[in-house]
Amino acid sequence: MSVVRDTDRALALAGTVERLRAELAELRGEQRARAVVEQAKGLLAERFGCGVEAAHEHLLQVAADAGVEPAVAAALLLGAGEEPGDGGRVTRPTAAVFDPATYLTDPEPAPAPVLGPAPFTAPHLAAAAFDAARSPDELARRLAEGALDGLGAQAVVLTVLEPDGALRLAGAHGLPAHVVSEWARIPPHRNVGLVRAVREGAPLWRADPARLALLGAAARLDAPHSCVPLRAGGRIVGAAEITWAADAGPGDAAVARLRPVLAACARRLRELVPAAGDAAEAPWLRALLEVVHAPAALMSPVRDDAGRVVDFQVDAVAGDGDDLPGHRPAELAGARLLEHLPGLAVSGLFHAYVRVLETGAPLRRDPHDYTSFAGGRLVPTRLSVRACRVGGGVLVSWRFHDDQDDLAGQLAQAQRLGNLGWSRWDLVTGEVRWSDHLYRLFGRGPGDGPLPLAGLAGLVVPEDLPRAEHLMRTLLGRREPADVELRIRGGDGVRHLRVMAEPVLGPHGDPVALYTVFQDVTQRRRADRMLAATREQLREERRRIAEERHVAVQLQRAILPLPRGPRDLPGLRAAVRYLPASRQARVGGDWYEASPDPTGDGVFIAIGDVSGHGLAAAAAMATMRNALSGLACTGAAPDRLLGWLNTLLTSRHPSLTASAVVARYDPASRTLRWAQAGHPPPVLLRGDTAAVLAAPDGVVLGALDEPPLARAETVLEPGDTLLLYTDGLVERRDRDLDDGFDLLCRAAEQAAGAAPDALIEHVLRALGAANPDDDTCVLALRTV
Numbered sequence: 063m064s065v066v067r068d069t070d071r072a073l074a075l076a077g078t079v080e081r082l083r084a085e086l087a088e089l090r091g092e093q094r095a096r097a098v099v100e101q102a103k104g105l106l107a108e109r110f111g112c113g114v115e116a117a118h119e120h121l122l123q124v125a126a127d128a129g130v131e132p133a134v135a136a137a138l139l140l141g142a143g144e145e146p147g148d149g150g151r152v153t154r155p156t157a158a159v160f161d162p163a164t165y166l167t168d169p170e171p172a173p174a175p176v177l178g179p180a181p182f183t184a185p186h187l188a189a190a191a192f193d194a195a196r197s198p199d200e201l202a203r204r205l206a207e208g209a210l211d212g213l214g215a216q217a218v219v220l221t222v223l224e225p226d227g228a229l230r231l232a233g234a235h236g237l238p239a240h241v242v243s244e245w246a247r248i249p250p251h252r253n254v255g256l257v258r259a260v261r262e263g264a265p266l267w268r269a270d271p272a273r274l275a276l277l278g279a280a281a282r283l284d285a286p287h288s289c290v291p292l293r294a295g296g297r298i299v300g301a302a303e304i305t306w307a308a309d310a311g312p313g314d315a316a317v318a319r320l321r322p323v324l325a326a327c328a329r330r331l332r333e334l335v336p337a338a339g340d341a342a343e344a345p346w347l348r349a350l351l352e353v354v355h356a357p358a359a360l361m362s363p364v365r366d367d368a369g370r371v372v373d374f375q376v377d378a379v380a381g382d383g384d385d386l387p388g389h390r391p392a393e394l395a396g397a398r399l400l401e402h403l404p405g406l407a408v409s410g411l412f413h414a415y416v417r418v419l420e421t422g423a424p425l426r427r428d429p430h431d432y433t434s435f436a437g438g439r440l441v442p443t444r445l446s447v448r449a450c451r452v453g454g455g456v457l458v459s460w461r462f463h464d465d466q467d468d469l470a471g472q473l474a475q476a477q478r479l480g481n482l483g484w485s486r487w488d489l490v491t492g493e494v495r496w497s498d499h500l501y502r503l504f505g506r507g508p509g510d511g512p513l514p515l516a517g518l519a520g521l522v523v524p525e526d527l528p529r530a531e532h533l534m535r536t537l538l539g540r541r542e543p544a545d546v547e548l549r550i551r552g553g554d555g556v557r558h559l560r561v562m563a564e565p566v567l568g569p570h571g572d573p574v575a576l577y578t579v580f581q582d583v584t585q586r587r588r589a590d591r592m593l594a595a596t597r598e599q600l601r602e603e604r605r606r607i608a609e610e611r612h613v614a615v616q617l618q619r620a621i622l623p624l625p626r627g628p629r630d631l632p633g634l635r636a637a638v639r640y641l642p643a644s645r646q647a648r649v650g651g652d653w654y655e656a657s658p659d660p661t662g663d664g665v666f667i668a669i670g671d672v673s674g675h676g677l678a679a680a681a682a683m684a685t686m687r688n689a690l691s692g693l694a695c696t697g698a699a700p701d702r703l704l705g706w707l708n709t710l711l712t713s714r715h716p717s718l719t720a721s722a723v724v725a726r727y728d729p730a731s732r733t734l735r736w737a738q739a740g741h742p743p744p745v746l747l748r749g750d751t752a753a754v755l756a757a758p759d760g761v762v763l764g765a766l767d768e769p770p771l772a773r774a775e776t777v778l779e780p781g782d783t784l785l786l787y788t789d790g791l792v793e794r795r796d797r798d799l800d801d802g803f804d805l806l807c808r809a810a811e812q813a814a815g816a817a818p819d820a821l822i823e824h825v826l827r828a829l830g831a832a833n834p835d836d837d838t839c840v841l842a843l844r845t846v
Contacts, residue, residue, distance in 0.1 A: 102136035131532070159530050161516045162489050165538035166573070192330040198233025201330055205302075206235045209323045214310030216285060219277050220292075220327075221248065221256055222300040222335045225453035229256055229301060232335050234277075236305070241281045255289035256301040260454065261420075263298060264369030265290040267312055278305030286311040292328035295569075296375055297362045298454055299332045351380045354459070361399060362455040363419055371416045374399040377455065396567075411447060415456050418449045425449040474498065482581040487515045490574050503559065503582050505552030515576070523549040523556060537565045538573050547583065558587045610677045628818055631665045632658055633729025634843045637818035639826065641838040643675075643790070651679035651720070652788045652839040653687045659726060661697035669841055670722030670741065671788045682715045690724070700724040701737035701771040704763065708739070711764040719764035723786055727778075732845060734776045734784070739763045742792060745806055746776070747783040747821075752810035754803055783821060783844045785810060790838035791829060805829055818842035 103117045125132045158164045191208050195201040198220055206218040217236030221229040227250035234242050248254050250261075255274040259266050266289040271279040278287045286306045291298045302324060306312070312320055351358060361374035376394045394402065399412070406412040411427075418425050427447045448459040477483055483500025486493075496512040504521065506513070513521075522530050526548045536544040543564035550557050559580045566575035628637045636656050651672025659666045668690055672682045689710050693703050703724050711720055723744065725736030736744075740762030743755045755776060761769035778784070785806070792802030809828035813821045822840050 099133055099136045158516075158519075159522070159527055160518045160534060162534075162538055162573075165534055166489075192326050195330060195334070198331060198334050199235065200233070201327065201334065202233040202235040205323075205327055206304075209327075210304070210320075213312065213316060214307030215304055216283055216307055217278055217281065217303075217305040219245075219256075219303040220300065220331055221302070222331065223260060223298060223454050226250065227451070227453050229254075229260065232300070232331065237277060237281050241277060245277050245280070255287065256303055259289040259291045259301050260298055262369040263291055263363065263365035263371070264367075267317060269303075276305075277303050281305075284308065288312060290324055292324060292331060294325075294328040294332040296364060297377075299328055302327070351378055354380050356380070356459050356461060358457065358459040359394065360452065360455055360457050361415070363416075364398065371419065373401075374412075374415060374456065396569075414447075415449055415458065418451050419456050422451045424451075480581065482579055485512065485576075485578045485580070487576045487578070488574070489515075489576065500580060503552070503557065503580055504550065505554060521550045521552070523551065525549075533561060533563065537563055537576060541565055541567060541571065541573060556584075557582055558584045613677055613680075629656070631656065631843075632663055633732070633846060634665055634727065635818055635846055636844075637822055637842045639819075639822045639838075639840050641790075641826065641833075643833060643835060643837050651675075651683035652790065652837040653683045654786070654839050654841050655687060655690065656841060656843070660695045662728075664729060665727040666694050667725040667727060667736075667786070667841070667843070668722060669786045669788065669839060670720055671790075671837075671839075672720045673718055678715075678718070682711070682718050682720070685714060686711065686720060686722075699737075699773055700726060700735060701758075701760075701773040704737050704739045704760070704771050705769070708763045708766075708769055712767060715764070719762050721762055721789070727843075732778045732780075734778060735773060736776070737771055737773045739769065739771065740765075742787065742789055742803075745785040745787075745803075745810060746778075747785065747810045747814060748779060748781075750811055750814040752807040752814075754807065778845045780845055783810070783818065783842060785821075785825070786841040786843070788837065788839045790833040790836035791825075791840060793836065794830065794833065795835065802829070818844050 099121070102121055121132055121136060191204050192201060195204050202218045202220050205220075206215045210218070215236075218234065219231065219237065220233040222232045224230055224247075229248040229250075231242060231246050231248075248257060250257060253274060255266055255269040255276045258274060266274075269276055269287045269289045271287065274289075276287045276289070278285065283305045285308045288304045288306070288311075290302050290304070292300045292302055351360065358380040359376050360378045361376050363371045364373040364375055366372050376397050376399060379394050400407055406415075409430075414425050414427070417423070425447065429444045429446045431444065444462070446461050449456055451457075477497060477499040481499075481503075483497040483503050485497070485500055486495040488494070492514070494512040494514060498508065500512075501508050501510075504513070519527070519530070529546050530548055533544045533546045533548075536542050543562075545560070545562050547558060547560050550559050560583050561578060561580055563576055563578040565573040566577060568574040628635050630636075638654060638656065640652065640654075651674065653668075653670055653672075655666060655668040657666055658664075668687075670683075670686060672679045672686065674682075686707060690703065690707060693706055698706075701724075704722060707720075707722065711718065719740075721739055721741035723736060723738045723741045725734055727734050736758075737760060738757050739760040741760075743757035745752055745754055756774070758772035758774040760771050763769070787806075792806055793799060794802065806825065806829060809825045810821065812828070813824040816824065819842070822842050825840065826838075
């Protein structure tokens with residue numbers, strides 16, 4: 063028997079050493095990763111001439127774009143050719159990228175720890191000492207005299223959680239025998255510190271004897287007490303009560319170092335008392351789950367640091383529990399509830415399970431609507447549920463009321479619509495399961511069977527193998543879920559597949575299987591490329607428009623110089639303002655002319671507007687204005703000049719039209735002879751009254767080969783002001799044209815007597831300044 067015990071201790075010690083080796087290798091990898099990230103930040107800061115924080119943001123962006131972790135991106139930037147955090151291994155050969163053996167090999171051996179006294183400053187040595195304990199009482203003694211030595215622990219009590227929620231005293235040290243006997247079993251409803259710690263899932267570092275029953279207080283130990291839940295394998299297996307010396311107790315620093323010691327103690331306690339806290343191990347419950355026909359599961363709560371229930375872990379599932387969407391009983395055992403069935407949180411069932419756990423009141427919910435997530439889409443079903451509290455967990459029974467064949471059809475349809483498929487690779491037996499649609503994604507016939515995991519390496523595009531390696535290292539090396547995108551060579555070319563995978567861990571934390579969902583995002587990537595090309599075309603078009611506008615503006619400024627302040631002409635005082643459209647991309651063809659008449663002592667006046675915007679309109683405006691300046695030398699009447707302009711426009715710019723007012727003013731007789739071609743007539747301000755002049759016949763230039771044009775004469779009086787303008791002044795989308803004329807007349811009357819330039823400023827303000835859609839040109843002429 064002594065030999066057997068020595069062998070067991072040796073095996074336990076070997077297991078501890080291997081666990082410590084793995085932890086040490088992980089710490090070394092994290093240190094390497096941090097070092098490489100810091101070097102990459104310095105390199106980027108030097109190259110870009112920026113601060114360290116800006117360099118770090120750039121590194122994170124590079125990592126996100128590449129779909130890798132920051133440490134991997136840092137190693138690539140430094141040219142390391144390896145991924146920090148994985149022992150410095152170089153990139154795998156192609157054939158080994160998907161080979162699980164590549165990532166599941168033992169880490170580099172680390173020096174074995176030397177066993178000796180287990181001081182509190184070394185939790186891993188305390189764990190080794192716990193592994194040598196042969197009974198719960200010895201475990202309590204080693205905890206008090208070894209791991210807690212130096213903190214002043216007087217007494218230690220270790221309890222285990224029974225299936226009905228009660229606590230059974232398993233080991234004690236420093237307490238009288240009669241107290242141990244009296245507290246051998248603590249019912250779950252008692253207001254006891256140990257029960258409170260288990261129920262809330264949070265430690266009571268300073269338990270109040272006045273409010274809670276404590277074993278240390280029952281032993282007349284007047285000192286601080288702590289009640290702490292003991293967790294092993296993610297579940298509460300019991301609780302420990304520690305009575306400290308009168309002048310001692312755990313501070314913040316001690317609490318942080320005490321947690322791993324108590325975790326090691328909980329693992330050994332579960333080994334010494336297998337049924338501790340694990341209702342799933344109770345024989346009667348196992349027998350119940352084996353014989354019930356309805357699907358059922360036993361779940362234990364998963365709590366956060368504050369003690370709140372954030373999920374349930376499925377400890378055991380009945381054999382008929384295979385009607386869960388896409389899951390078999392063996393796959394659910396040991397899994398998190400919300401990770402596999404997130405719809406429970408939306409439907410409120412999860413919170414109902416929490417109430418059952420906290421209150422003990424059973425749950426009976428008749429058939430109701432329930433939406434599950436299967437095959438990448440939401441599937442509505444009908445579900446009835448029963449639940450009750452068993453020990454520290456919840457026993458749940460459910461029934462789906464949808465036809466199974468119909469549900470299977472819905473799942474298959476969901477895979478088709480979502481263009482996705484799922485797979486399961488068993489790393490222990492080598493068994494591979496593929497959904498039907500996954501064969502289509504890989505361009506493989508169902509008769510060929512699924513590919514082994516290592517066979518994927520030959521399908522991945524070589525440039526994406528680093529991502530594949532990162533995927534496998536995350537799943538098997540770090541034991542974490544992963545989400546990457548890979549390009550796969552299939553039967554009809556290259557496909558972009560999004561790979562969402564997670565490892566299934568065995569009892570000892572080793573990966574035993576991989577769940578993977580592949581989604582074909584090829585069409586999405588094609589759309590992204592088309593969108594990128596469209597954006598590039600849009601940028602090029604914007605650049606071209608900006609250049610064209612720049613040329614048009616320069617041309618317009620060269621041809622149409624605007625004088626500063628009023629100008630004196632024969633018998634007239636003139637002022638002009640030109641406002642471009644408020645939309646910067648629109649340059650119009652508005653123009654004006656006010657200069658001494660080349661054929662006499664009068665004044666030649668014109669204002670016009672070419673249809674359209676941009677360089678073509680500006681060029682047409684230049685042609686008309688220059689041509690009109692030349693034709694004015696002939697001394698022809700205004701209507702005759704407009705006829706010649708019409709001929710010029712129809713021959714040179716047949717796609718454009720234009721409007722204009724042309725006039726000759728005789729200062730001796732104060733007579734204005736004018737004609738118009740589809741242009742707004744001038745406004746005459748006489749005294750404090752403004753009116754629109756009656757326009758002679760005229761048609762827009764460019765509309766007809768020989769348009770009807772007439773001439774009118776208006777005699778002005780001293781002090782009269784004549785306003786000539788383009789349609790951008792009176793035309794707006796939010797008002798009628800007649801309203802624009804009325805507003806113009808009222809605005810002119812309000813500024814009666816003002817100088818021509820002041821009159822223009824007032825009119826522009828009153829009518830809304832620049833038109834967002836069209837240029838505006840205003841010419842004011844006052845007789846002197």
